Amino acid sequence: MFTLPAPAKLNLFLSIIGRRDDGYHNLQSLFQFVDYGDALTFSAAPAHELTLTPTLDGVLPEQNLIIKAARLLQKHTGCTQGAKIHLTKRLPMGGGLGGGSSDAATTLVALNRLWQLKLSTDTLTELGVSLGADVPVFVRGYAAFAEGVGEQLTPAFPDEPWYLILCPAVEVATTTIFNDPELVRNSKALSLQQWLNTPWHNDCEALVKKRYPEVAKLIRWLLEYAPSRMTGTGACIFASFNSQQAAEEVLAKAPVGVLGFVAKGCNQSPLFSALAELDTQPLP
Numbered sequence: 174m175f176t177l178p179a180p181a182k183l184n185l186f187l188s189i190i191g192r193r194d195d196g197y198h199n200l201q202s203l204f205q206f207v208d209y210g211d212a213l214t215f216s217a218a219p220a221h222e223l224t225l226t227p228t229l230d231g232v233l234p235e236q237n238l239i240i241k242a243a244r245l246l247q248k249h250t251g252c253t254q255g256a257k258i259h260l261t262k263r264l265p266m267g268g269g270l271g272g273g274s275s276d277a278a279t280t281l282v283a284l285n286r287l288w289q290l291k292l293s294t295d296t297l298t299e300l301g302v303s304l305g306a307d308v309p310v311f312v313r314g315y316a317a318f319a320e321g322v323g324e325q326l327t328p329a330f331p332d333e334p335w336y337l338i339l340c341p342a343v344e345v346a347t348t349t350i351f352n353d354p355e356l357v358r359n360s361k362a363l364s365l366q367q368w369l370n371t372p373w374h375n376d377c378e379a380l381v382k383k384r385y386p387e388v389a390k391l392i393r394w395l396l397e398y399a400p401s402r403m404t405g406t407g408a409c410i411f412a413s414f415n416s417q418q419a420a421e422e423v424l425a426k427a428p429v430g431v432l433g434f435v436a437k438g439c440n441q442s443p444l445f446s447a448l449a450e451l452d453t454q455p456l457p
């Protein structure tokens with residue numbers, strides 16, 4: 174039995190540069206991980222037995238990206254081994270923190286280990302993108318400048334500040350935002366070098382603020398303390414601070430009912446730090 178993290182990601186910027194024929198959008202984004210997220214525990218089970226506990230409200234087990242990732246791995250390899258998976262869910266759903274995608278990536282990496290499949294990271298990444306555009310960055314595990322639908326990744330090394338991440342009490346469905354006629358989807362593509370010399374923004378933010386006044390209100394509140402932005406298609410917002418204490422102080426003042434957390438930006442995913450630690454121990 175072993176436990177691995179499924180960290181959250183932030184989109185430090187997000188720019189939508191066009192819509193493809195299949196409906197997906199080409200984008201440019203800078204992904205960074207934070208040292209806070211879900212945790213998954215994996216243990217061996219008899220052949221064909223795949224279980225996930227607990228179930229998530231509103232998500233049928235077979236629709237859960239964890240089960241989908243496990244089934245995809247079985248189908249790709251013909252493996253019939255079983256697994257018991259326990260999920261400690263900390264990340265809000267529909268928060269733009271990539272929780273479901275991160276759970277899927279951790280499952281691919283963990284079952285590759287548990288079932289001794291020896292699939293390469295390239296293969297796991299290819300399997301991952303069929304589960305969601307955000308899965309590849311979690312499988313690769315390095316902060317990255319993303320292009321394409323989010324799967325073309327160039328390693329990047331942004332500063333690693335402390336973040337305050339606040340979660341307005343709304344769930345924003347990624348599909349709804351990408352299908353909205355008012356979404357800005359014609360931003361100019363820039364090189365990473367140009368991005369590093371340009372103020373960062375999120376092309377979904379104005380639209381989400383318009384559709385979800387709770388998000389607009391919370392960004393206005395956080396802007397009083399530090400430059401603040403939305404991650405992904407929302408609803409969560411973030412601001413960076415020089416110290417954990419500075420971020421905690423603002424969290425302590427957050428409006429009643431707003432959930433949030435303080436976490437450190439990481440250019441290497443906590444999944445891979447944990448995996449390296451695990452690999453110093455014998456296989457279960």
Ligand SMILES: C[C@](O)(CO)[C@H](O)COP(=O)(O)OP(=O)(O)OC[C@H]1O[C@@H](n2ccc(N)nc2=O)[C@H](O)[C@@H]1O
Nearest residue numbers: 196197198274305306307308322323347348351405406
């Ligand atoms: C917005 C981001 O969070 C930025 O990191 C991601 O691009 C979203 O990634 P994700 O949640 O893994 O997205 P998916 O599960 O693949 O797609 C959900 C829906 O979002 C839309 N979608 C997603 C990604 C993308 N590049 N273009 C899109 O148009 C599609 O309508 C798709 O049906």
Ligand SMILES: Nc1ncnc2c1ncn2[C@@H]1O[C@H](COP(=O)(O)OP(=O)(O)OP(=O)(O)O)[C@@H](O)[C@H]1O
Nearest residue numbers: 237238266267268269270271272273274276347405
């Ligand atoms: N293990 C899972 N954890 C969270 N959501 C899941 C999971 N499996 C399936 N889902 C479904 O995926 C949807 C999106 O969840 P997720 O937490 O990844 O949103 P998100 O943070 O907005 O993602 P993104 O940043 O990729 O847009 C949920 O509303 C839920 O229906």
